[in-house]
Amino acid sequence: MPRSPFPLALSAAAAFLLAAAPAPAQMMKSPDAAPSRAVPQGRSEVQLSFAPVVKRAAPSVVNVYASHVEKRSGARASAMEEFMRRFFGEDGRGRGSPGSMPGERAQKSLGSGVIVDESGLVITNNHVIDNMNEVRVALADRREFEASIVLRDPRTDLAVIKIKSPAGIVPMPFGDSDHLEVGDFVMAIGNPFGVGQTVTQGIVSALARTQVGSSDYQFFIQTDAAINPGNSGGALVDLQGQLVGINTAIYSQSGGSHGIGFAVPASMVKAVVETAKNGATTVRRPWLGARVQSVTPDIAESMGLDRPTGVLVASLQSKSPAEEAGLKRGDLILSVDGQSVDDPEAFGYRFALKGISGQTKFGILRGTGRSTVAIKLGPAPETRPRDVLKVRTRSPFLGATLINTSPAVAEEMQVDFPTEGVAVQAVDDGSIANRAGLQKGDLIVAINGVPISTTKDLDRVTRNTLNSWEVSINRGGEVLTSVFGG
Known part of the structure; x- marks a missing residue:
């Protein structure tokens, strides 16, 4: 295993x-020189305690208690409580939700957090508060505070919560x-x-x-x-x-x-x-409008490099910051603002930190020549209305949520921006769409030979009752065609 x-x-x-x-x-170093370090000079230095550091840092670390309380009322609550009593013998509270009041069902999560601002902002992991609607924090000195959720960022698995009425926090x-x-x-x-x-x-x-x-x-x-x-x-x-x-x-x-x-x-x-x-509830990141790929040893050798380094520009989107800056397919991006990048993960991380205003500079290799390219920073554009559609008519798409594509949607869903089709934004568990094999990120490009460009196109086609459905899906750049019964 x-x-x-x-x-x-x-x-x-x-x-x-x-x-x-x-x-x-290997994490790439900042161009600034790192502070010097020295090997311990004698037994006394080796026996130094970490206690002063802990005393400084520990008051800023909090315990995060999150819960999702679902309130029920009337006959439905009474029936559910009776069910829980019969099967769990816990006075209708159920396992995993001790302390719930009658007519309530609670999920709980426990994690940690760090106070990072005197206004009461606390950073924690998104998975600590995922799907939760009530949060409390407890300080090292055992004081407890209610908190509100300020920002969730699933892409980094980080979230920010804020202590209500903070006093004496560090x-x-x-x-x-x-x-x-x-x-x-x-x-x-x-x-x-x-x-x-x-x-x-x-x-x-x-x-x-x-x-x-x-x-x-x-x-x-x-x-x-x-x-x-x-x-x-x-x-x-x-x-x-x-x-x-x-x-x-x-x-x-x-x-x-x-x-x-x-x-x-x-x-x-x-x-x-x-x-x-800055008051935002979501994190907006810069849009490049280019797809990059790793440099293999064979590619490095063909480009005259002594080792694989940088990321290769594989494709560009029209009117994107990458295209407007003059990047070309086959360029090798070696650095972001002077910080070297060795793979797509390092490149994505460094570029994401640059924000959505101003510009950043890429060090590139084109052929045998090295140069610097200035990239304008800004969020991915919303080029057309999203027109979100939740399919409710009987078809292979029943239970799926679809959305018109744009650079902004593609960025959020972490898919390449398509030239055609509508994107599957979500699929309900156990739905017909789920059983048909639809996945988040799929692009519906045609139904029974009819091209699908917008969610309105798909809505119009799926309103008809058909004995069979021929559906063409773009999944990861490969178009798959399947036939489903009506």
């Missing part, structure tokens, strides 16, 4: 995220995750297994880990500081008591710590927090 990364929140659903084993990579300063080095001492502070605030110590084991599977931006700090379920959203702290990462996932066979944990770097955390400070 292969080991898999686990998100670290304690949830009543006990649903763990599975992904492939991490692949080695925010943790941000450290520079770009200056971390393998071997640096770090500490993980959180609430593992719900036992209360706990501190563990270790080193940075690796940088720029990819394929961890808990977010769209695969660029994690790996540490051997023991972190376990419940540490989600907790702090990874350097020896200055500064936040260098948010603990997010573990690589484990059993769900317990095996000395391989992953944290979102502070540079990405800071970008999400700044978005929340």
Whole structure:
């Protein structure tokens, strides 16, 4: 059985995220010189305590208690309570929801968080509060506060909540995750297994880990500081008591710590927090309008490189920032604002941090010549109305939600912007669409030979009762055609 990364929140659903084993990579350094470090000079230095660092950092780490309370009323509530009494013998409360009032059903999740602003902003993992509607936080001094959810960002598995009426809170300063080095001492502070605030110590084991599977931006700090379920959203702290990462996932066979944990770097955390400070409820990221691919050893050799490095421009969208800047198919992007990139994950991470205003500069290799290209920063455009359609008529699409495509929609759904078709935005579990095999991100391009350009086209076609349906779907660039019964 292969080991898999686990998100670290304690949830009543006990649903763990599975992904492939991490692949080695190396985080690119900032062009600024890293601070000098020295080997301990004698026994007294080796015996120094981490207690002063913990005293500085621990007051900023909180426990996050999230719940989703579903209220029921009347006969439906009474019938459900009777069902729960008969089968669970728990006074109608049911398993996984202790303390629920009659007529309520609650799901609960437990994780950690870090106070990052004196206004009461707390950063945590999105999976700690996913689907939750009530949040409380408890400080290290045992004070408790109600909190509201300010921002959710599933693409980074980060979320920002805000303490209501904060008083006497201590925010943790941000450290520079770009200056971390393998071997640096770090500490993980959180609430593992719900036992209360706990501190563990270790080193940075690796940088720029990819394929961890808990977010769209695969660029994690790996540490051997023991972190376990419940540490989600907790702090990874350097020896200055500064936040260098948010603990997010573990690589484990059993769900317990095996000395391989992953944290979102502070540079990405800071970008999400700044978005929340500016009053936004969603994170908007810059749009390039180009698809990039890895450089294989064969490609590197053909381009005269001594090793695979950078990312290759595979395609460009018309009127995109990439095209307008003069990028061409086959260009090799070597750096973003002077920071080297070795693979698409590193490139995506560096570019996402640049925001949606101003410009950034790519170092590129075209043929044998190196140059710099200025890329205008801005969000992906909404080129036409979304016209979201929830199919309710009997057809292979019953239970699917469809949406008109645009660069903005393609960016949100993490698919290449198509030239035709409408996108499947969601598929209800157990629906006809689900049983037909439709998936989020599929592009419906034709039905019974009729081209589908908008959701209005699909709505018009599916209003007819047919004995069979021939559906053409673009999935990952490959067009599949299937026939379904009526």
